[in-house]
Amino acid sequence: MSGGMDSCVTAAIAARDYDIAALHASYGQRTEARELRSFHALADYFGAFDRMVVQLDYFSKIGGSSLTDTALPVHDADLASKTVPNTYVPFRNAHFLSIATSWAEVLGASRIFIGAVYEDSSGYPDCRPEYYDAMNALIHAGTRPETHITVETPLIYLKKSDIVQRGVELHAPLDRTWSCYRETDVACGVCDSCALRLRAFQEAGLDDPIAYAVRPEYVRV
Amino acid sequence: MSGGMDSCVTAAIAARDYDIAALHASYGQRTEARELRSFHALADYFGAFDRMVVQLDYFSKIGGSSLTDTALPVHDADLASKTVPNTYVPFRNAHFLSIATSWAEVLGASRIFIGAVYEDSSGYPDCRPEYYDAMNALIHAGTRPETHITVETPLIYLKKSDIVQRGVELHAPLDRTWSCYRETDVACGVCDSCALRLRAFQEAGLDDPIAYAVRPEYVRV
Numbered sequence: 330m331s332g333g334m335d336s337c338v339t340a341a342i343a344a345r346d347y348d349i350a351a352l353h354a355s356y357g358q359r360t361e362a363r364e365l366r367s368f369h370a371l372a373d374y375f376g377a378f379d380r381m382v383v384q385l386d387y388f389s390k391i392g393g394s395s396l397t398d399t400a401l402p403v404h405d406a407d408l409a410s411k412t413v414p415n416t417y418v419p420f421r422n423a424h425f426l427s428i429a430t431s432w433a434e435v436l437g438a439s440r441i442f443i444g445a446v447y448e449d450s451s452g453y454p455d456c457r458p459e460y461y462d463a464m465n466a467l468i469h470a471g472t473r474p475e476t477h478i479t480v481e482t483p484l485i486y487l488k489k490s491d492i493v494q495r496g497v498e499l500h501a502p503l504d505r506t507w508s509c510y511r512e513t514d515v516a517c518g519v520c521d522s523c524a525l526r527l528r529a530f531q532e533a534g535l536d537d538p539i540a541y542a543v544r545p546e547y548v549r550v
Numbered sequence: 551m552s553g554g555m556d557s558c559v560t561a562a563i564a565a566r567d568y569d570i571a572a573l574h575a576s577y578g579q580r581t582e583a584r585e586l587r588s589f590h591a592l593a594d595y596f597g598a599f600d601r602m603v604v605q606l607d608y609f610s611k612i613g614g615s616s617l618t619d620t621a622l623p624v625h626d627a628d629l630a631s632k633t634v635p636n637t638y639v640p641f642r643n644a645h646f647l648s649i650a651t652s653w654a655e656v657l658g659a660s661r662i663f664i665g666a667v668y669e670d671s672s673g674y675p676d677c678r679p680e681y682y683d684a685m686n687a688l689i690h691a692g693t694r695p696e697t698h699i700t701v702e703t704p705l706i707y708l709k710k711s712d713i714v715q716r717g718v719e720l721h722a723p724l725d726r727t728w729s730c731y732r733e734t735d736v737a738c739g740v741c742d743s744c745a746l747r748l749r750a751f752q753e754a755g756l757d758d759p760i761a762y763a764v765r766p767e768y769v770r771v
Contacts, residue, residue, distance in 0.1 A: 383608040387649060390602060393656035413694050419655040420692055423648040427641055428608060434640040435614035460691040467688050470681040471641055473634050 332367025333508045334526055335444030335484055338492050341501035342483045343442040344375050350436060351377040352429050356418070357389035357397045363513040370505040379436070383428055394418040396510060403510050406524030408547065413452050414521055416510055422455040423464070426480060430468050433478045441480045448486060458485055489529030497535060504538040518543040553588030554729045555747055556665030556705055559713050562722035563704045564663040565596050571657060572598040573650050577639070578610035578618045584734040591726040600657070604649055615639040617731060624731050627745035629768065634673050635742055637731055643676040644685070647701060651689050654699045662701045669707060679706055710750030718756060725759040739764040 330336040330351050343349055353368040355361045365382065372380045388397045395401035395415045404415060422445065429441045445456045454460065461482050468478050484492055496503050508526045509516035516523050518541040528547035530537040551557040551572050564570055574589040576582045586603065593601045609618045616622035616636045625636060643666065650662045666677045675681065682703050689699050705713055717724050729747045730737035737744050739762040749768035751758040 381608065381611060383611075387602065387604040388652070390604075391649075391653050391656050393652075417694070419652040419694075420648055420689070421652070423651065423688065423692055424645070427644040427648050428612075430644065431609070431614075431640040431642070432612050435612055454694060455692040457691060460688065463684060463688040463691045467644065467681065467684040468641070470678060470684045471644055471676040473638070473640075473675060 330368055330371060331444075332364040332371060332506060333444070333522070334496065334503060334506045334529075335446055335492060337371055337444075337503060337506045338496040338499065338501050339442050339444035339484055340371060340375050341496060341499040343440070343481075345499075347440060349375050349377045350379040350381070350432070350438065351375070352425070352432060353380070353382045354385055354425055354428070355382065356385040356421070356424075358418075359396060359399070359403070359510060360507065360513050363507050363509075367505055367507040371502065374502045374505060381432060385424060388418060388421075391419065403520050405519045406521045408521075408524055408528065408549075411452065413454065416521055417453050420455060422453075422460075426464055430472065430478055434472050434476050439478060441478060443480060443482055444484050445482045446484050446487065446489065446492065448488065456485070458482070461485070488532075489525055490532035493529045493533040493535055497533075506539070512542070516541045518545060551589055551592060552665075553585040553592060553727060554665070554743070555717065555724060555727045555750075556667055556713060558592055558665075558724060558727045559717040559720065559722050560663050560665035560705055561592060561596050562717065562720040564661070564702075566720075568661060570596050570598045571600040571602070571653070571659065572596070573646070573653060574601070574603045575606055575646055575649070576603065577606040577642070577645075579639075580617060580620070580624070580731060581728065581734050584728050584730075588726055588728040592723065595723045595726060602653060606645060609639060609642075612640065624741050626740045627742045627768075629742075629745055629749070629770075632673065634675065637742055638674050641676060643681075647685055651693065651699055655693050655697050660699060662699060664701060664703055665705050666703045667705050667708065667710065667713065669709065677706075679703070682706070709753075710746055711753035714750045714754040714756055718754075727760070733763070737762045739766060 351372040392398045395403045396418050447456050464480050508522045510520040510522045511517040572593040613619045616624045617639050668677050685701050729743045731741040731743045732738040
């Protein structure tokens with residue numbers, strides 16, 4: 330649970346059927362401290378029976394992403410682009426899911442929920458549905474015979490605007506979430522993550538409850 | 551590269567065809583400091599052009615293994631047992647391979663070598679061949695379209711005694727390796743890992759160059 334909108338709505342979906350243990354990763358991403366604050370606010374809201382925060386310091390050693398390497402600029406969004414943006418952190422979600430799987434196996438948990446979004450996403454390869462099929466096969470092959478853990482991606486085929494609507498229907502605390510890649514006080518409104526979020530609220534005809542430095546209109550081409 | 555015999559022989563195989571970047575993980579395993587010393591000695595020997603040591607502190611939070619949880623005892627080996635031993639660290643190799651994949655994608659490396667052994671192993675689920683097939687599918691699905699990384703497991707179908715012989719043929723520096731799960735000065739000779747190693751040398755008819763507190767005869771039933 331990053332503390333962003335997608336993980337918030339995913340947690341709201343999971344919480345209808347399951348008791349929740351909440352996992353968060355700090356990996357040297359630019360807005361690490363701000364995200365952690367949102368994570369704890371969300372875990373409080375959902376009454377998580379356990380929570381774990383892991384420090385993955387090695388991502389800044391590995392580099393290769395503007396999200397973890399401050400020498401690289403965070404570009405303004407180009408939502409029409411078909412290439413992988415430079416905020417892509419190489420193979421990042423496999424790290425999160427590996428930690429979640431190890432923890433789930435010890436807890437005896439049966440499901441791992443992750444807020445991956447495919448169709449309407451930034452174009453990260455580790456948000457594709459076939460990636461999660463492969464992860465489920467890996468978990469099946471790599472855990473004890475009596476362990477049965479499935480990764481669930483309830484948002485993967487949703488448009489971002491549908492996610493906003495779903496969150497509002499479920500009374501998900503979207504005011505506690507954080508999405509911006511750049512700032513930690515008031516969201517910038519123009520990075521990839523802000524652009525996707527603002528466009529989603531605009532398409533859903535709803536008002537985003539958090540503050541922005543600027544709020545451009547993101548009209549879908 | 552843990553610093554053990556299998557990763558040493560695997561590195562010797564990789565070094566015939568590739569320049570090597572060496573990755574080691576400290577994850578709160580009992581003999582962490584001793585393994586790290588062997589890792590550096592091996593990376594020196596193989597002339598690694600880059601090396602990375604990562605700290606995975608969260609494994610001791612997760613627990614569930616006698617290898618990372620000092621409250622659980624390390625049992626003496628029972629090589630005839632068919633169950634997963636309590637030294638199994640839940641889903642461990644997925645963490646190592648995820649880090650290796652992220653690093654490989656940034657380095658532009660094409661191969662990841664890991665010394666997993668299936669047939670003659672401790673019975674860890676994440677040493678099965680189908681596990682590595684699943685990992686390769688995951689890497690294919692979860693990295694950039696232009697990235698082509700393959701995990702290689704050159705030892706996976708070998709018997710441990712064949713690994714010893716292969717290592718000797720390749721002049722692999724087995725005297726620099728460390729395998730024991732228990733001690734950090736002189737290997738105990740009776741934990742799972744020592745037992746598998748000693749039996750391998752005995753079956754190969756070769757002398758293990760490292761010191762042991764005791765050297766039982768491990769006759770295969």
